[in-house]
Amino acid sequence: MRWIIKRLIIAIFTIYIVITITFFLIRLMPGNFIDMMVYYYMTTYGMSEIEARNTVYALYNVVPNEPIFLQYIKYLFGLINGNWGKSYISNKSVLEILLYGLPWTAFLLSVSLTISFAIGILLGIFMAYRRGTFLDSLLSTLSSISRATPNFILGLLLLYFLAIYYPIFPARDSYDITIEPGLSIQFISSVLYHSFLPMLAYILTSFGGWALAMRSSAIRVLGEDYVMAAEARGLKPGRIARTYVGRNAVLPLFTSFAISLGYMFGGSVFIETYFAYQGIGQIIGLAMSWRDYPLIQGGFLLITITVVLSNLLADMLYGLLDPRIKRGGTYGG
Amino acid sequence: MSINNKERRNEKDIILKIRGLTIEFRVTRGILRAVDNVDLDVYKGEILGLAGESGCGKSVLAHAILNLVDPNGYIKSGQILFKQNDEYIDILSLSNEELRKFRWDKISIVFQGAMSSFNPVIKIKDHFIDTVKDHESNKNEEEIVKIAKKLLKDFRLDEQVINLYPHEMSGGMRQRALASLSFILNPEFIILDEPTTALDVLTQKFIIKLLREIHEKTGLTMLFITHDLATLAEITDRMAIMYLGNIVEIGTVRQIFYDPKHPYTKALLQAIPSITKPLEDLNPLPGPVPDPLNPPSGCKFHPRCPLRFKACSESRPKLIDLGDGHLVACHLYKRN
Ligand SMILES: Nc1ncnc2c1ncn2[C@@H]1O[C@H](COP(=O)(O)OP(=O)(O)OP(=O)(O)O)[C@@H](O)[C@H]1O
Ligand SMILES: [Mg+2]
Numbered sequence: 001m002r003w004i005i006k007r008l009i010i011a012i013f014t015i016y017i018v019i020t021i022t023f024f025l026i027r028l029m030p031g032n033f034i035d036m037m038v039y040y041y042m043t044t045y046g047m048s049e050i051e052a053r054n055t056v057y058a059l060y061n062v063v064p065n066e067p068i069f070l071q072y073i074k075y076l077f078g079l080i081n082g083n084w085g086k087s088y089i090s091n092k093s094v095l096e097i098l099l100y101g102l103p104w105t106a107f108l109l110s111v112s113l114t115i116s117f118a119i120g121i122l123l124g125i126f127m128a129y130r131r132g133t134f135l136d137s138l139l140s141t142l143s144s145i146s147r148a149t150p151n152f153i154l155g156l157l158l159l160y161f162l163a164i165y166y167p168i169f170p171a172r173d174s175y176d177i178t179i180e181p182g183l184s185i186q187f188i189s190s191v192l193y194h195s196f197l198p199m200l201a202y203i204l205t206s207f208g209g210w211a212l213a214m215r216s217s218a219i220r221v222l223g224e225d226y227v228m229a230a231e232a233r234g235l236k237p238g239r240i241a242r243t244y245v246g247r248n249a250v251l252p253l254f255t256s257f258a259i260s261l262g263y264m265f266g267g268s269v270f271i272e273t274y275f276a277y278q279g280i281g282q283i284i285g286l287a288m289s290w291r292d293y294p295l296i297q298g299g300f301l302l303i304t305i306t307v308v309l310s311n312l313l314a315d316m317l318y319g320l321l322d323p324r325i326k327r328g329g330t331y332g333g
Numbered sequence: 334m335s336i337n338n339k340e341r342r343n344e345k346d347i348i349l350k351i352r353g354l355t356i357e358f359r360v361t362r363g364i365l366r367a368v369d370n371v372d373l374d375v376y377k378g379e380i381l382g383l384a385g386e387s388g389c390g391k392s393v394l395a396h397a398i399l400n401l402v403d404p405n406g407y408i409k410s411g412q413i414l415f416k417q418n419d420e421y422i423d424i425l426s427l428s429n430e431e432l433r434k435f436r437w438d439k440i441s442i443v444f445q446g447a448m449s450s451f452n453p454v455i456k457i458k459d460h461f462i463d464t465v466k467d468h469e470s471n472k473n474e475e476e477i478v479k480i481a482k483k484l485l486k487d488f489r490l491d492e493q494v495i496n497l498y499p500h501e502m503s504g505g506m507r508q509r510a511l512a513s514l515s516f517i518l519n520p521e522f523i524i525l526d527e528p529t530t531a532l533d534v535l536t537q538k539f540i541i542k543l544l545r546e547i548h549e550k551t552g553l554t555m556l557f558i559t560h561d562l563a564t565l566a567e568i569t570d571r572m573a574i575m576y577l578g579n580i581v582e583i584g585t586v587r588q589i590f591y592d593p594k595h596p597y598t599k600a601l602l603q604a605i606p607s608i609t610k611p612l613e614d615l616n617p618l619p620g621p622v623p624d625p626l627n628p629p630s631g632c633k634f635h636p637r638c639p640l641r642f643k644a645c646s647e648s649r650p651k652l653i654d655l656g657d658g659h660l661v662a663c664h665l666y667k668r669n
Binding site (some may be wrong): 067229 | 399401429432433434436438441444446451454457458460463468498500510514
């Protein structure tokens with residue numbers, strides 16, 4: 001228990017550091033970011049300087065002539081109270097916009113990641129048992145191709161062939177907007193139908209990495225004494241593969257699992273933009289093309305929080321699976 | 334000791350017959366022959382000792398009895414015959430499922446590396462449970478834990494050890510837990526590969542005594558491996574001496590200690606340190622252990638042998654019986 005609290009404190013501290021850095025970057029950056037923005041609004045929207053300056057101050061919660069430290073404290077409390085600034089384009093609260101997109105992205109990514117992780121693990125352990133055979137080489141090559149393909153390229157191909165050329169799947173939206181959202185079969189199947197292609201793009205481009213990582217980890221474990229000892233005890237092959245090889249081989253993969261969850265959040269811009277899927281990625285993509293800085297900033301803060309939390313999650317899972325960490329408490333900082 | 338009544342051995346009492354066993358490993362520099370054409374008989378109910386310098390192939394031989402070889406190795410030739418209901422089955426030609434059922438149920442092994450023989454992510458308890466469940470599916474966990482606790486206690490461990498993870502135990506505790514685990518299915522034959530090396534002298538003595546007691550009570554057959562000849566003298570009935578993958582001498586403890594035949598055995602005995610002997614009297618063997626990848630021709634011991642003659646470098650001596658079950662592989666001796 002103490003171990004989890006420790007990890008939690010570290011996580012909160014990391015988020016705090018990122019917030020602080022962004023705060024001071026915007027205000028103290030050489031070349032003055034604020035002046036730059038004022039200039040940008042003046043030229044782009046034809047505002048007067050006063051008008052532009054007031055707009056920028058409002059957007060970034062900058063209070064002129066207030067000591068920077070006081071601003072900082074106010075900013076922190078603002079974030080905690082949900083005041084992440086206002087979107088310039090839609091004039092809605094940044095947090096409101098982001099929280100609308102969050103569940104969609106979380107759904108898309110967690111399902112894709114879980115499925116590709118599961119496929120990768122099974123494939124990897126299978127390859128490890130068959131190492132050196134033709135089947136192993138074949139699957140390793142396939143996995144390498146999967147790992148090397150960028151998801152947005154496969155996404156585009158899938159979109160073109162399976163949504164536009166052969167319109168089997170929808171080309172946009174996260175659900176059929178004529179259906180009332182709710183816990184109805186209709187709505188759920190519509191959600192699954194719409195998410196199929198983006199998920200396929202994620203899964204097909206990430207299972208290979210998992211498979212290759214699992215393969216090498218499992219090969220290492222297969223050489224461990226306790227595997228031979230388990231064979232000597234006449235344990236059933238299935239049990240050895242699961243409890244002795246699988247469990248030990250999968251442990252080191254959990255850290256990458258978390259890192260990749262955060263990475264995929266950041267990378268969701270492309271896929272969600274192509275498929276016009278209403279998630280965080282699409283929001284950030286739109287915000288970037290409209291230069292809606294408060295929204296971009298909020299989006300990045302949200303990504304940071306996701307990365308940190310998913311790391312925490314991985315650590316906790318790791319602790320659950322590896323008794324040496326839970327008990328010893330020596331892992332990490 | 335019970336040596337006398339066991340001296341008259343009968344062909345019928347052989348429980349394990351190893352014939353022409355050769356095991357090789359693929360290594361970067363070539364092929365390493367770790368066990369070379371070994372013949373060995375183990376009589377039912379005896380404790381056979383296996384001794385020899387580090388790296389002579391004791392562990393590889395022991396693992397092969399359960400048809401276990403590291404992934405880069407293979408059993409090149411030979412038979413390992415185990416007596417079951419008056420007939421011999423060849424362990425090496427069992428099907429996968431037959432082999433799985435055979436292992437631990439008939440023959441169990443206490444590995445030399447007790448440290449790494451436990452799965453780090455499950456408790457000691459689960460090792461017992463997994464083992465019993467995969468052999469006798471009708472036993473429930475409580476029964477298994479009860480038997481396991483008793484075995485742990487026999488080996489002087491607190492029964493609470495059962496709830497520990499392997500990394501929470503000391504090396505000696507793990508070694509004793511592994512020994513307990515080897516008894517869980519009541520095997521007919523137990524292989525003990527250096528079972529006392531991680532233990533302090535008192536625990537070592539206790540374990541030896543316990544093994545003797547178990548042996549006397551149950552008539553269990555044991556293969557006891559160590560390079561410590563003094564320990565072997567305490568516990569075994571007969572012993573085999575191994576050098577570079579070959580068995581060079583087999584005899585009763587008395588034959589080996591009081592009437593060693595092979596020059597290597599003599600050298601080994603000379604090298605046992607003792608507090609009553611000054612250190613200078615210890616006679617270490619001349620020369621280094623030869624490279625196992627390029628073993629000497631003829632008798633592998635000849636480059637280090639003080640008594641070598643022409644034949645020694647030309648042909649490999651076979652194990653011959655000098656009478657009374659004393660076997661030696663050396664050109665100095667003629668079949669009796
Ligand atoms: N997996 C392997 N790959 C290559 N060589 C091996 C392998 N296992 C054992 N050997 C070699 O086989 C020979 C016999 O090894 P073994 O472990 O049986 O020695 P040992 O007699 O048990 O020694 P010790 O007393 O140190 O335990 C050694 O030369 C060793 O290097
Ligand atoms: Mg050994």
